[in-house]
Amino acid sequence: MDDKFTIITERVRAFIGGEDGDFDELARDLFALQYEHVEPYRHLCESRGVTPKNANAIAAIPAIPTTAFKEFEITSLPPNERTTVFHSSGTTGQTPSRHFHNAESLHLYETSARAWFKPHMRTDEVESIITLTPSPKEVPHSSLAHMFDIIHPEVTPMGRVGEDGKWDLETDVLDSLSQPDVGPVLLMGTALSFLQLADRLPRHRNNIVSHGSRILETGGYKGEKIEWTKTKLHEFISREYGLKHEDIVSEYGMCELSSQAYDTVAGQRGPRRFRFPPWARARIVSPEHGREVSLGETGLLEVIDLANVRSVLAVRTADLAIRHADGFELIGRATNSEPRGCSLNASDLDNRRADEARSRTHA
Amino acid sequence: MRHGLERMLDLGLPNFFLIDTQPEARLSPEILTEACRQLKRNRVQHLRDTPTEQSVKILARLAHNWRDDLFPIRKLALAHGPEATGFSKPSLARGLDQFFGRITEESLHNLIAQDLGDSRRLDGPMGTPEERADNRTAMARGPELIGHITAGNLPCPTLMSMVHGVLVGSAQFVKCAEGAGFIPRLFAHSLYDAHAKLGACLELAIWPGGDHPFEAALFDEADCIVATGRDETLTEIQSRLPLGKRFLGHGHRVSFGYIHRDVLSRAMAIELAKNAARDVAAWNQLGCLSPQLFYVEKNGAVRPEVFAEMLAGEIEALEAKEPRGEISTEESANIAYRRDFFELRSVNTGDVKQWKSDGDTSWTVVFEEDPVFVNSCLNRFIHVKAVENLGEMLRVAEMTRGQVSTVALAAPKNDAEEMVKTLAHWGVTRVCPIGQMQNPPMGWRHDGRPTLGDLVTWTDWEL
Numbered sequence: 064m065d066d067k068f069t070i071i072t073e074r075v076r077a078f079i080g081g082e083d084g085d086f087d088e089l090a091r092d093l094f095a096l097q098y099e100h101v102e103p104y105r106h107l108c109e110s111r112g113v114t115p116k117n118a119n120a121i122a123a124i125p126a127i128p129t130t131a132f133k134e135f136e137i138t139s140l141p142p143n144e145r146t147t148v149f150h151s152s153g154t155t156g157q158t159p160s161r162h163f164h165n166a167e168s169l170h171l172y173e174t175s176a177r178a179w180f181k182p183h184m185r186t187d188e189v190e191s192i193i194t195l196t197p198s199p200k201e202v203p204h205s206s207l208a209h210m211f212d213i214i215h216p217e218v219t220p221m222g223r224v225g226e227d228g229k230w231d232l233e234t235d236v237l238d239s240l241s242q243p244d245v246g247p248v249l250l251m252g253t254a255l256s257f258l259q260l261a262d263r264l265p266r267h268r269n270n271i272v273s274h275g276s277r278i279l280e281t282g283g284y285k286g287e288k289i290e291w292t293k294t295k296l297h298e299f300i301s302r303e304y305g306l307k308h309e310d311i312v313s314e315y316g317m318c319e320l321s322s323q324a325y326d327t328v329a330g331q332r333g334p335r336r337f338r339f340p341p342w343a344r345a346r347i348v349s350p351e352h353g354r355e356v357s358l359g360e361t362g363l364l365e366v367i368d369l370a371n372v373r374s375v376l377a378v379r380t381a382d383l384a385i386r387h388a389d390g391f392e393l394i395g396r397a398t399n400s401e402p403r404g405c406s407l408n409a410s411d412l413d414n415r416r417a418d419e420a421r422s423r424t425h426a
Numbered sequence: 427m428r429h430g431l432e433r434m435l436d437l438g439l440p441n442f443f444l445i446d447t448q449p450e451a452r453l454s455p456e457i458l459t460e461a462c463r464q465l466k467r468n469r470v471q472h473l474r475d476t477p478t479e480q481s482v483k484i485l486a487r488l489a490h491n492w493r494d495d496l497f498p499i500r501k502l503a504l505a506h507g508p509e510a511t512g513f514s515k516p517s518l519a520r521g522l523d524q525f526f527g528r529i530t531e532e533s534l535h536n537l538i539a540q541d542l543g544d545s546r547r548l549d550g551p552m553g554t555p556e557e558r559a560d561n562r563t564a565m566a567r568g569p570e571l572i573g574h575i576t577a578g579n580l581p582c583p584t585l586m587s588m589v590h591g592v593l594v595g596s597a598q599f600v601k602c603a604e605g606a607g608f609i610p611r612l613f614a615h616s617l618y619d620a621h622a623k624l625g626a627c628l629e630l631a632i633w634p635g636g637d638h639p640f641e642a643a644l645f646d647e648a649d650c651i652v653a654t655g656r657d658e659t660l661t662e663i664q665s666r667l668p669l670g671k672r673f674l675g676h677g678h679r680v681s682f683g684y685i686h687r688d689v690l691s692r693a694m695a696i697e698l699a700k701n702a703a704r705d706v707a708a709w710n711q712l713g714c715l716s717p718q719l720f721y722v723e724k725n726g727a728v729r730p731e732v733f734a735e736m737l738a739g740e741i742e743a744l745e746a747k748e749p750r751g752e753i754s755t756e757e758s759a760n761i762a763y764r765r766d767f768f769e770l771r772s773v774n775t776g777d778v779k780q781w782k783s784d785g786d787t788s789w790t791v792v793f794e795e796d797p798v799f800v801n802s803c804l805n806r807f808i809h810v811k812a813v814e815n816l817g818e819m820l821r822v823a824e825m826t827r828g829q830v831s832t833v834a835l836a837a838p839k840n841d842a843e844e845m846v847k848t849l850a851h852w853g854v855t856r857v858c859p860i861g862q863m864q865n866p867p868m869g870w871r872h873d874g875r876p877t878l879g880d881l882v883t884w885t886d887w888e889l
Contacts, residue, residue, distance in 0.1 A: 106773040128766035135774060350755065350762035351786045361755045363762060381763050383755065397759030 067096055068139065068372060072171050075369045079171075079178050079342050086344070089369055090121045093376050100139035103131060104375050122346075122355070126365040126379035132160035132319050137374050140165055149206035149318040152285060162206070162318045168373040172321040173213045175370035179340040180214050183312060183325040186249060189277060193239065195232060195252030195260060197222040202230075206318040207281060211251050222256060230285055232259055240272060247275030253283040254296050261303040272304055277329045281314045293335075293393070313337070315393065319378050321370035326390075336390025343368040347386035348379075350397070361385050361394060437502055442618050444631040445602065445611050453633060455643040461629050462599055462647035466571050469597035472623035478548045481592055481624070482534045488620045489529035492522060492613075499616045503609060510608035511581070513710060514751035521709050522609075524865050525582050529589065533868035538593065540869050541878035542566050548595060551887045561889050566882035568594025569672065573648035575601050575641075575663060577655035580713045581609030582864075583676075587652055588613065588628070594881050597627040599644055603655075607632050635659070638666065645671065650881065652676075674880055676873055679714035679831035680801065682721065683860050684819060685733070686837035686845075690726030695733055698836050701861025702808075703740035705834060706789075708864035710750055711804045715832045715856075715863050718802045719809035721819050731779060734793035734810035738781035741789045741806065750788045750806050760803040761787040768792045799823040816845055820852055828853050831873070834860040 071093055078084040095115035098105050108114065108125050118124050129151075131137050138145070144165045151160035164172060186192060194211040198220040202208045211218060221239065225231035230253070237260075240248065250257075250272065257280060278300055284290070291299070297311050309332045316323035322343035326335040339345050346355055347362040356362040364384040367377045384391040439446055444453065444461065491497045500522070507518045538545040543554040553563035572591045576584040584600065588610070591598040602610055611630055618625025633640050635655075641663070645651060650672040653663050660675035667673055683702060690698075705717050720737070722730035765782060772778040777795035789806040797813045799822055813819045823830075833854050837845055846857050855874030856866065871877060 103770065103774050107770055110769065110773040128763065128770065130763075130767050131770050134767075134770065350759040353762075363759050379766060381759070383759055395756075397756060397763050 069167065071096060072167055072372050075342065075372060076171060076174055078369065079174055079340070086342070086369070087121050090124065090367055090376060091115070091118065093369060093372065094118060094121075094124050097139060097375050101137060101375055103127075103135040103137060107131075121367060124367065124377045126367075126377040127375045128379045129160060129317065129319050129381060132162060132374075133158045136161065136163070137319075138163040139373050140168075147209075148204060149209070150204040151318045152205075152283070159204075160317075160319055162374055164373065168321075171370055171372060175322045175340070175342065176210045177214055179323060179325065183328050184249060184277065184279060185329050186215055188247065188275065188330070189249040190246035192218045192249045192251070193236075194218055194220050195222045195236070195250065195256035196220065197224050197230060207253070207283075207316070210316070210323075214251075218251075222252065230256065232256065232263070236260065237263055245273060247273050247277070249277045249279065251279040251281075253281050253285060254291065255284045255287055255289070257296075257300050257304075258289070261299070264303060272306065276304075276306060276310065278304065278306060278311045279314055279329075280311065281316065317380070319371075319374070319380075320366055320368050321372075322366075322368045324390075334389075336387055336392060337384075338390040339366065339368075342370060345384075345391050347384050347391055356386050358386055358388055363397065364391065364393075437506065437612075439502075439611075439615050442625065443611065443614055443629055445607050445614075453631060453640065455639045458599075458631070458640055458643040459647060461631075462571060462597075462644065465597035465599060465627055465629055466647070468623075468626040469570065469595070473592075473595050473597065473627045476595065476624075478538065478545060478593070478595075481595070482531055482545075484617075484621050484624060485529060485534060485589060485592060486531040488616055489526040491620075492526040492616065497616075499612050499619070503612050507608065508751060512751055512753060514749045516748040517707065517710065517751065520748060521582070521864070524708075525585065528865070528868050530868075534593065537868045538878060541876045542882065548593075548882075551885070562886055563889070564884050564886045566594070566878075566884050568596040568881055569648070569650035569883075571597045571599060571648045571650075572881070573599050573601070573644045573651045575651065575653040575655065576606065576610070577603050577653075577659070578606060578712070580709050581606070581613075582709070582713070583654055584610045585613050588617075590877055590881060592617070592624060594878055596650070596881070598629070599648065600628070600630045601641075601644065602630060602632050604632055604634060636662070641666065650674065652881075674875075676714075678829055679873070680718050680826050680829055681715050681832035681834070681863055682719050682799075682823075682830070683717050683834040683863070684816070684836070684845075685720065685722045685726075685860070686835075686841060687723035687726035688838045688841070689836045690723070690728040690733065692728055694836075695726075695728040695736060698860055699733060699736035699740045701859070702737050702834075703744050704861045705863040706737075706741055706806055706808045707744050707748055707750070710753075711802065711806055711808070713864060715866065716804070717808065717834065717863055719800060719811055721797070721811055721813045724812050724814060730795075730810060730812035731793050734779065734791055735781065737808065737810060738789075738791040741791065741808070742783065745783065745788055745806075753787070753805050757803075757805055758787050761790060761805060761807055764792075764803050764807065765790055797822045799826055816848060820848070830854050832856040832858060832863055832866075834858055834863050836860050 074089060078089060098108055098115050104127055111125050113123055113125055140163050145163040146166055147164040147169050149162045192215050196208045196211050199208045199212045201224050221233045221236040223231055223233050293313060297308055300311055301308055309330055312329050313326040314323050315337050322340055324337040324339045326337045344367045346365045348354060348365055349356050349362045361383055364380045364382045369376060381397045383394050383397055385394060441447060492500050504515055504519055508515050535545045544552055546552055547566050551563040551565040557563055574587050588598060600610060614628050614630050645667055651667060652674045653660055654676040657677040660677050664673050685698060702720055722733045724730060768778055768780045772780050779793045782790040791808055793810045795812050797811045797818060800809050802809055833849055835857050849857060
């Protein structure tokens with residue numbers, strides 16, 4: 064069985080590398096393997112009457128909801144082969160989503176992450192790269208910390224885990240940024256980390272980062288009860304850090320996926336649209352009937368990610384997005400909707416989802 | 427989609443209330459203060475000394491009219507209601523019929539007598555036998571001005587509060603939640619048409635929740651604030667009230683059904699499923715009195731899972747007659763997400779089963795062996811859970827204790843009384859038959875409190 068996965072991993076890697084290949088064909092082959100080896104997923108497919116034989120169009124491949132990663136082990140890897148596991152962030156005591164990897168699948172994850180990061184962040188235009196997340200040694204189950212760690216050979220982590228277990232910043236992060244010879248820098252972190260860093264900025268000093276610096280924010284407030292819109296967050300960062308809006312890039316990712324979407328290329332003006340790489344496709348589907356919505360309409364975001372080799376390639380998120388011709392626009396989570404009337408809506412399930420809404424699953 | 431719509435709908439109604447003006451006619455705290463003072467002056471002139479008997483007659487006649495298909499305001503409600511409220515026309519018609527059907531001269535008199543001892547005690551001093559034995563009498567008066575802060579899109583609680591206010595002779599300022607002013611506005615107009623002087627003691631407006639300067643103006647002028655909404659909202663409102671204001675807050679409540687094994691013969695179960703479907707469909711399950719789930723005892727002739735299937739059949743049948751109507755993408759996404767969650771469970775474990783409408787989210791029934799209490803995401807999404815007995819149910823629903831309004835109970839007569847006692851001690855404030863959850867009688871004590879009793883202030887007269 065491993066041979067088959069190794070072969071398809073190599074095919075996906077070649078596709079990521081730009082070699083000719085057919086997305087649909089890869090997706091169908093991957094689906095067939097995962098159908099066979101990921102039991103909870105197979106049960107779902109069976110109940111919907113979908114098999115590798117009759118799933119001719121990739122639209123027919125059932126998407127597994129992100130909650131499945133909490134409830135079940137969505138993996139083809141036997142326990143003894145799981146060398147890495149990424150968890151979604153969440154409140155203590157609740158089961159997080161778990162995404163298992165072995166060396167081979169982790170390597171593919173890294174290939175995918177690097178390949179789409181590079182053209183968006185244009186790291187050759189900055190002199191240093193700082194991540195505000197803790198190092199992977201401190202947070203081995205954070206896909207975000209791992210991603211930032213491997214995304215570029217010269218990344219300095221300036222985040223740490225505080226005594227209360229929450230993510231915090233190194234005390235000398237400001238010193239590193241304020242050195243006189245520090246040139247343009249790329250700062251990467253969660254939305255919360257940019258709020259934390261701004262808190263420490265000296266008053267009347269909003270040019271903490273040099274001209275030409277960039278920011279990559281991944282959303283996420285790590286359980287804090289803050290729910291800012293992207294616009295508000297970007298205005299805040301732009302004001303506090305003295306950067307132009309186009310120097311701030313949003314990333315969309317989650318531990319259940321192996322590829323990420325970016326909403327613009329650093330330094331590029333124009334409308335912001337999230338786009339996945341060519342080896343991952345977003346589909347915005349109507350929650351009413353499950354079919355893709357028309358352009359301009361809102362629905363649930365589904366992703367077919369070919370880099371999800373050892374889990375399930377088709378994932379349905381709880382994120383609501385607007386479908387555009389050139390990408391998608393995130394508008395929140397299904398869970399953020401206020402229930403009408405005055406009935407309670409605070410079950411365990413909802414709490415979990417509300418927490419996710421506050422801190423993006425990717426971390 | 428629905429937000430603010432009621433302001434845009436040109437219903438051809440005259441500008442009697444602030445809510446009738448277009449949004450560009452901006453409100454200000456000064457306008458609110460002046461409106462409140464005018465209401466209080468109007469009350470002294472037109473309402474305070476109106477005999478209760480007359481108010482009762484006006485209200486009862488109005489309620490009767492609202493159930494008449496030819497009543498122009500009902501026509502407006504049903505013509506524009508689906509667009510403005512999201513409820514389908516048949517659902518709305520049924521909800522309004524049930525609501526107004528409860529308001530009769532008799533039920534209004536009974537309500538006053540239940541809460542105040544005698545229905546004439548709002549008009550002047552009058553003693554109950556107990557008081558007379560003590561050589562005294564008493565009269566009750568309502569607040570000068572009640573400020574209502576309403577929540578949600580269910581019109582009935584707001585209308586009922588307005589009816590209570592008229593009964594106790596209070597001027598009323600109703601601040602409607604955004605997107606929830608359509609029916610209250612029509613009701614206010616109908617009251618104005620029925621009796622312009624009563625209508626002149628009523629004002630309605632909409633502003634975004636938590637707008638402090640507006641609310642401060644209202645809180646300064648009103649002597650009683652009646653608020654519904656989330657617990658945090660209520661606490662927050664209360665913290666902003668000047669000293670000496672009466673505050674009646676109705677916070678989060680949940681409701682559910684409970685079915686005893688001895689009433690689960692096949693014939694009875696079918697009947698119960700029909701009635702339970704009514705509870706789920708009424709106001710699309712959006713109110714505090716709507717069921718989150720039904721607990722069904724094991725070891726009856728009909729198993730809980732089979733009951734869930736029957737319920738699914740009944741809801742499906744009802745959907746054809748009284749469709750749920752359109753909901754927002756967010757609400758629909760909530761349902762889709764939950765369905766995914768339970769579908770995944772059901773295909774991987776044997777103790778979960780789901781029935782749902784094809785091709786849309788209009789209804790869903792989820793059966794689970796696991797009895798732990800779960801909230802529904804509403805809009806006709808109902809859980810059915812198997813349970814051993816009432817004791818187990820109370821244990822697994824502990825998290826909701828103190829927040830339960832209604833339990834719809836189906837049990838043999840012999841057991842029912844003991845069960846009601848247990849539920850009462852546990853904190854439940856209303857037990858009703860299945861099928862009647864959204865149809866409480868006029869005398870219903872909201873949150874277990876005497877409704878008029880909490881509004882009035884007494885003057886005792888010792889002879």
